[in-house]
Amino acid sequence: MDMQTSPATALRIDGARLWQSLMDLARIGGTPKGGVCRIALTDLDRQGRDLFVQWAREAGCSIRVDAIGNIFARRAGADDSLAPVMTGSHIDTQPTGGKFDGNYGVMAGLEVVRTLNAAGVRTRAPIEVAVWTNEEGSRFVPVMMGSGVFAGAFTLEHALAQRDAQGVSVAEALAAIGYAGQAGAAPAVGAYFEAHIEQGPVLENHGRVIGVVQAALGQRWYDVTVQGMEAHAGPTPMELRQDALLAASALVAEVNRIALDRLPHARGTVGSLEVHPNSRNVIPGRVKLSVDLRAPDDAQLLDMDAALRAACARIAAERGLAIDVEQVVYFPPQPFTPHLVEAVRANAADLGYSCMDVVSGAGHDAVYVARVAPAAMIFVPCADGISHNEIEDADPAHLEAGCNVLLRAMLASAGVVA
Ligand SMILES: [Zn+2]
Numbered sequence: 001m002d003m004q005t006s007p008a009t010a011l012r013i014d015g016a017r018l019w020q021s022l023m024d025l026a027r028i029g030g031t032p033k034g035g036v037c038r039i040a041l042t043d044l045d046r047q048g049r050d051l052f053v054q055w056a057r058e059a060g061c062s063i064r065v066d067a068i069g070n071i072f073a074r075r076a077g078a079d080d081s082l083a084p085v086m087t088g089s090h091i092d093t094q095p096t097g098g099k100f101d102g103n104y105g106v107m108a109g110l111e112v113v114r115t116l117n118a119a120g121v122r123t124r125a126p127i128e129v130a131v132w133t134n135e136e137g138s139r140f141v142p143v144m145m146g147s148g149v150f151a152g153a154f155t156l157e158h159a160l161a162q163r164d165a166q167g168v169s170v171a172e173a174l175a176a177i178g179y180a181g182q183a184g185a186a187p188a189v190g191a192y193f194e195a196h197i198e199q200g201p202v203l204e205n206h207g208r209v210i211g212v213v214q215a216a217l218g219q220r221w222y223d224v225t226v227q228g229m230e231a232h233a234g235p236t237p238m239e240l241r242q243d244a245l246l247a248a249s250a251l252v253a254e255v256n257r258i259a260l261d262r263l264p265h266a267r268g269t270v271g272s273l274e275v276h277p278n279s280r281n282v283i284p285g286r287v288k289l290s291v292d293l294r295a296p297d298d299a300q301l302l303d304m305d306a307a308l309r310a311a312c313a314r315i316a317a318e319r320g321l322a323i324d325v326e327q328v329v330y331f332p333p334q335p336f337t338p339h340l341v342e343a344v345r346a347n348a349a350d351l352g353y354s355c356m357d358v359v360s361g362a363g364h365d366a367v368y369v370a371r372v373a374p375a376a377m378i379f380v381p382c383a384d385g386i387s388h389n390e391i392e393d394a395d396p397a398h399l400e401a402g403c404n405v406l407l408r409a410m411l412a413s414a415g416v417v418a
Pocket of ligand 1: 090101102135196364
């Protein structure tokens with residue numbers, strides 16, 4: 001149906017209602033500093049899930065829970081045999097998390113349903129709002145567990161067997177909160193959209209309201225060991241040292257340069273150094289460091305991998321010591337689906353919101369869902385780019401804008417029945 005002639009074109013979500021839902025949900029696990037601590041599969045997570053389920057039922061949705069505890073709230077379509085147009089995110093948080101990370105995507109989906117109800121709009125395909133289990137990975141690894149199982153990134157059995165620091169398994173924790181649902185193959189999804197705060201500063205720096213997410217960066221993580229020789233800091237002349245920390249510091253600068261040479265999207269970070277023996281008057285004999293490289297496509301990521309290995313070989317040769325590089329994690333880059341990305345851009349422009357193309361540097365449930373369904377993401381700014389922090393904040397007008405884009409993109413995919 002032509003959206004231009006549809007009354008759906010005039011539809012807008014209720015920004016105040018969206019904000020109120022976010023604030024009400026944030027009371028569950030709310031911290032004195034204004035953040036939220038709602039760790040996956042705890043009783044607080046159950047309370048948050050129960051509130052979502054209650055709201056979704058009140059909005060006329062049917063509820064389905066799968067075997068890893070993902071919740072799907074479904075608003076029937078005119079043709080319920082069609083694959084649903086889905087949105088969603090997560091409501092688990094970091095121990096010192098904020099009110100918006102993940103929660104925004106879920107509440108935005110609920111707000112879309114409420115808006116369609118209030119206007120009496122019927123969609124051709126069903127609409128579903130997903131709450132994905134354990135996106136944050138702070139209690140159980142791997143991160144993005146629910147969407148990972150859904151997308152077949154790892155098995156249900158593997159996920160259920162994971163244990164927290166107290167030895168409680170995911171299966172036990174799911175049963176304890178009453179969210180161990182039905183096993184079965186993941187149903188087809190017609191299209192998936194996820195609205196999320198950006199968790200970085202790019203939109204704010206550019207003064208834009210909507211981030212049109214092109215892709216999620218691929219990631220390669222490494223453990224690097226520099227092996228030199230410990231010696232006394234006093235008697236050992238400068239020219240006769242095999243200083244592992246000096247070599248490691250050259251490598252830290254190289255990792256930074258590898259990313260700087262590949263702007264705007266490449267990232268290179270050394271976040272952890274372990275110096276041995278870490279003593280004031282001993283020349284460091286061994287340093288272990290982490291390297292995290294990210295890029296939007298595999299060719300660039302492989303090029304960065306080659307540059308890292310070349311830098312290690314060169315520094316080792318120049319300084320007469322050994323550097324060992326071991327890759328420990330690989331997440332492939334995940335492009336989002338072009339026609340859905342275009343729908344996000346076109347609808348943002350249509351609504352008069354400023355927008356720009358961005359990439360996602362972090363993992364999101366949408367990144368896994370994109371492996372099995374057409375998918376796209378909508379970013380909105382967060383204050384100072386800060387997330388995973390109790391001071392995480394967002395402008396209600398920006399949240400409203402992102403939700404309006406979500407509404408329109410979902411309607412375009414689902415189709416509207418007059
Ligand atoms: Zn998130």
